[in-house]
Amino acid sequence: MLTENEVRELLGNFQDPILHKTLKETDGVIEVSIKEDKKHISVKLAIAKTGTSEQFQIQQKVVDKLKESGFATVGIRFTELPEETIEKFRPEGPENNNGLLPSNKTVVIAIASGKGGVGKSTVSVNLAVNLARMGKKVGLIDADIYGFSVPDMMGIVDRPVVRGDKIFPVIRHGVKVISMAFFVEENAPVIWRGPMLGKMLTSFFTEVEWGDDLDFLLLDLPPGTGDVALDVHQMLPTSKEIIVTTPHPTAAFVAARAGAMAIQTNHQVLGVIENMSYYESRKTGEKAYIFGQGGGEKLAEELKVPLLGQIPLGQPDWDEDDFAPAIYQIKHPIGKIYFKIAEKIADKFENKINNK
Numbered sequence: 001m002l003t004e005n006e007v008r009e010l011l012g013n014f015q016d017p018i019l020h021k022t023l024k025e026t027d028g029v030i031e032v033s034i035k036e037d038k039k040h041i042s043v044k045l046a047i048a049k050t051g052t053s054e055q056f057q058i059q060q061k062v063v064d065k066l067k068e069s070g071f072a073t074v075g076i077r078f079t080e081l082p083e084e085t086i087e088k089f090r091p092e093g094p095e096n097n098n099g100l101l102p103s104n105k106t107v108v109i110a111i112a113s114g115k116g117g118v119g120k121s122t123v124s125v126n127l128a129v130n131l132a133r134m135g136k137k138v139g140l141i142d143a144d145i146y147g148f149s150v151p152d153m154m155g156i157v158d159r160p161v162v163r164g165d166k167i168f169p170v171i172r173h174g175v176k177v178i179s180m181a182f183f184v185e186e187n188a189p190v191i192w193r194g195p196m197l198g199k200m201l202t203s204f205f206t207e208v209e210w211g212d213d214l215d216f217l218l219l220d221l222p223p224g225t226g227d228v229a230l231d232v233h234q235m236l237p238t239s240k241e242i243i244v245t246t247p248h249p250t251a252a253f254v255a256a257r258a259g260a261m262a263i264q265t266n267h268q269v270l271g272v273i274e275n276m277s278y279y280e281s282r283k284t285g286e287k288a289y290i291f292g293q294g295g296g297e298k299l300a301e302e303l304k305v306p307l308l309g310q311i312p313l314g315q316p317d318w319d320e321d322d323f324a325p326a327i328y329q330i331k332h333p334i335g336k337i338y339f340k341i342a343e344k345i346a347d348k349f350e351n352k353i354n355n356k
C-alpha cells in the first residue's frame with residue numbers, strides 16, 4: 001500500500017480543473033490520512049471552485065486512481081483555494097480576453113447593479129476619473145447601451161474621431177470614453193435587438209483605439225442581469241465586477257442577483273459600493289439615513305466580498321468653466337470617498353500593472 005508521501009506525490013499530478021495547474025503547484029493537496037488496517041484513505045483537496053461539474057470529474061478520477069492503488073474505501077472532501085492562489089494562477093492570455101483587449105495586463109472591471117437608478121453610472125464615472133487622478137491609464141465603456149448617460153454626466157461635448165477603420169475615444173478628465181450616445185442622432189432611443197447589441201459591444205473593444213497600455217477598462221453595464229451583462233461575462237472571462245446598491249434591504253436583495261450571475265460565470269466580484277447611503281447635514285454633521293440602512297453590508301456579507309465604500313447623498317460643486325454634472329471634485333467630501341475606493345482597487349492590482 002502507498003505511503004502518505006507517495007499518495008501526496010500521486011495526487012499532486014492531478015490538475016486543478018479551473019486553473020489548469022497541478023495540485024502540486026497550487027498546494028492543493030491539503031490532507032491525506034491512511035488507515036492501513038481498514039485499507040481506508042481519506043483526502044482533502046483544495047481547488048479553485050467547489051460545487052461545480054469540474055469538481056465532480058476530478059473527484060471521480062481521484063477515487064478511481066486511489067482504488068487502483070490498493071485502497072478499499074476512499075473518503076474525499078473539497079475546499080476552495082485561498083483567493084491569492086487563485087489570483088496568482090488565474091489563466092491569462094489571448095484566449096481569456098478573446099483577443100478583445102490590446103493588452104492582457106488591462107484590468108477590466110464591470111460595474112453592475114440589480115436595478116436602475118441606484119447610481120451605477122455615477123459610480124462608474126467617478127471611479128474612472130479617480131483612477132486617472134492617481135495616474136492610472138483608464139478607459140470607460142458606457143455599455144448601458146439603452147440608457148447611456150456617461151457623456152452627459154462627464155460634460156462631454158466632443159465626438160470621437162474616426163480615422164480609417166479605427167475610432168479614437170474622447171478623452172475627458174484623463175479618461176478615454178466611448179458610449180453608444182456618440183453613435184445615435186439627437187438622443188434617439190436605441191431599439192436594437194440582442195444580437196446587434198452584442199455586436200456593438202464587440203466593436204467597442206475591437207474598433208476603438210484604446211492604446212496598448214491601458215491599466216483599467218471600466219464598463220458601465222446596463223442595470224439587471226440581461227443580455228448585455230451576459231455578453232460581457234462571456235466575451236471577457238477574466239473581467240472583474242463591482243456591484244452598486246442603495247442601502248435599502250430590497251435593493252440589496254435585487255443586487256444579489258447581479259452578484260450571483262457574476263459568481264455563476266466564474267467572475268471575481270471585487271466588492272460592493274453602497275450609494276446614497278445617508279444625507280449628512282453640512283451645518284450640524286448629523287446623518288439621516290433616508291433610504292434605509294445596512295443594504296451594502298448585507299450584500300457584501302452575502303457575496304463574501306468587501307464593502308468598498310459608502311457614498312452619501314450630495315451633488316458635485318457647480319463649475320461653470322468645466323461643466324461635468326456628475327463628477328465630484330477632488331476636494332469635495334464625496335470626491336475624497338471615491339478617491340479612497342479607487343486607491344483600494346488600484347492597490348489590489350498593483351503587481352499586475354507594474355509588471356506590464
Ligand SMILES: Nc1ncnc2c1ncn2[C@@H]1O[C@H](COP(=O)(O)OP(=O)(O)OP(=O)(O)O)[C@@H](O)[C@H]1O
Nearest residue numbers: 116117118119120121122147223276311312313314
Ligand atoms: N450619491 C448621490 N447623491 C445624489 N444624487 C445621486 C447620487 N448618486 C447618483 N445620484 C443621482 O441619481 C440619479 C441616478 O444615477 P445614475 O444614472 O448614476 O444611476 P444608474 O444606476 O446608472 O441608473 P440607470 O442604470 O437607470 O441608468 C442621477 O440623477 C444621479 O445624478
